[in-house]
Amino acid sequence: MINSLVFPRPSEAFKFASTRFDGSRKSKYSKPRMELTLTQPDDWHLHLRDGDLLQAVAPHSAKHFGRAIIMPNLKPPITTTAAAVAYRESILKALPADSNFTPLMTLYLTDTTSPNEIKLARRSGVVFAVKLYPAGATTNSQDGVTDLFGKCLPVLEEMVEENMPLLVHGEVTDPDVDVFDREKVFIDTVLQPLIQRLPRLKVVMEHITTMDAVRFVESGEEGFLAATVTPQHLILNRNALFQGGLQPHNYCLPVLKRETHRQAIVSAVTSGSKRFFLGTDSAPHEKQRKECSCGCAGIFNAPVAISLYAKVFEEAGALDKLEAFTSFNGPDFYGLPRNTSKIKLTKASWKVPDSLSFSFGNIIPMFAGETLEWQPCVGEKAEMLNEVQEVGANKG
Ligand SMILES: NC(=O)N[C@@H](CC(=O)O)C(=O)O
Numbered sequence: 535m536i537n538s539l540v541f542p543r544p545s546e547a548f549k550f551a552s553t554r555f556d557g558s559r560k561s562k563y564s565k566p567r568m569e570l571t572l573t574q575p576d577d578w579h580l581h582l583r584d585g586d587l588l589q590a591v592a593p594h595s596a597k598h599f600g601r602a603i604i605m606p607n608l609k610p611p612i613t614t615t616a617a618a619v620a621y622r623e624s625i626l627k628a629l630p631a632d633s634n635f636t637p638l639m640t641l642y643l644t645d646t647t648s649p650n651e652i653k654l655a656r657r658s659g660v661v662f663a664v665k666l667y668p669a670g671a672t673t674n675s676q677d678g679v680t681d682l683f684g685k686c687l688p689v690l691e692e693m694v695e696e697n698m699p700l701l702v703h704g705e706v707t708d709p710d711v712d713v714f715d716r717e718k719v720f721i722d723t724v725l726q727p728l729i730q731r732l733p734r735l736k737v738v739m740e741h742i743t744t745m746d747a748v749r750f751v752e753s754g755e756e757g758f759l760a761a762t763v764t765p766q767h768l769i770l771n772r773n774a775l776f777q778g779g780l781q782p783h784n785y786c787l788p789v790l791k792r793e794t795h796r797q798a799i800v801s802a803v804t805s806g807s808k809r810f811f812l813g814t815d816s817a818p819h820e821k822q823r824k825e826c827s828c829g830c831a832g833i834f835n836a837p838v839a840i841s842l843y844a845k846v847f848e849e850a851g852a853l854d855k856l857e858a859f860t861s862f863n864g865p866d867f868y869g870l871p872r873n874t875s876k877i878k879l880t881k882a883s884w885k886v887p888d889s890l891s892f893s894f895g896n897i898i899p900m901f902a903g904e905t906l907e908w909q910p911c912v913g914e915k916a917e918m919l920n921e922v923q924e925v926g927a928n929k930g
């Protein structure tokens with residue numbers, strides 16, 4: 535009997551494919567099991583790295599996502615179309631044989647990127663965006679841009695011509711600017727003037743962290759200005775960096791902000807606005823490089839991201855808006871077709887592995903060792919990541 539289900543704001547766009555209820559048991563654990571079927575999501579901001587790390591992490595993204603925008607901040611960075619084509623080949627080789635995952639490549643903008651490189655990128659058919667890292671803003675950004683207006687205007691104008699989006703790590707690097715204010719100052723001093731100067735440039739503000747960014751994106755022109763949002767910036771505030779001691783695995787850039795900012799981002803993504811879409815910023819670093827005297831910025835969230843996004847939308851009473859955020863807004867902005875395949879999430883508890891071990895070392899996933907709801911299913915089977923524990927109808 536399915537009599538106790540309360541679906542948050544059901545709508546046509548969002549369907550529970552089926553609901554099951556183990557009516558044979560009556561215990562305090564007996565709960566209707568909800569299943570959620572979504573058009574396969576894409577990840578519009580992903581770090582796959584290269585070498586051993588690429589082999590280790592690529593399958594985790596390929597399991598849940600159809601496509602991903604691949605960040606170019608390797609060492610050395612992917613600054614040319616030729617390098618992007620080669621990097622794409624190594625990503626494809628790192629995927630499981632049966633995977634349909636499609637990497638969408640990006641170029642790393644430098645002071646010396648030529649307008650012709652943008653033409654080549656567009657013609658290649660495999661490069662979908664150009665990434666702006668202000669020099670020194672984040673991991674492997676030392677070759678980034680030192681003076682956007684002084685050095686890059688011809689390239690940006692060519693990007694307008696070629697309808698090539700600019701993806702932005704939106705933080706100033708001035709050491710005099712407080713680290714928590716760097717996004718807001720970037721909006722005021724770089725993004726706002728950029729958009730005024732080139733209103734036909736498509737811009738994605740990556741991994742937004744503040745209510746200032748939310749307002750800025752909402753005030754822009756739909757189809758020209760959008761933002762990606764990570765699970766960590768939807769779920770954690772800056773207290774998570776210091777809870778019970780320093781928490782290096784919650785450290786990423788832009789750094790987590792205070793609770794009011796988190797709430798503003800949750801409201802924005804769950805509002806149904808088309809300007810916000812899924813971008814995990816899954817950014818793996820080997821455990822020793824996180825747990826050391828000068829730990830790297832970046833959170834590896836690929837295995838948990840889709841569960842966490844579902845949690846955020848469920849808690850906001852907006853599960854009916856989840857699919858547009860995960861699967862429609864991104865391709866619509868990029869002018870790409872939406873995926874046709876589906877993925878399923880089951881409302882069942884599963885334990886995130888404490889650590890993923892590889893020959894080169896370990897990677898600690900976001901929420902390591904914790905229990906999450908919304909278990910991703912691959913094909914018809916629940917995905918067994920690690921000691922998946924069901925705490926629903928089968929117990930007691
Ligand atoms: N987000 C991060 O904290 N780190 C990213 C770089 C980035 O996206 O800024 C990385 O490459 O490790």
Ligand SMILES: [Zn+2]
Pocket residue numbers: 672703740741787788
């Ligand atoms: Zn970044």
Ligand SMILES: [Zn+2]
Pocket residue numbers: 579580581605815817
């Ligand atoms: Zn990133």
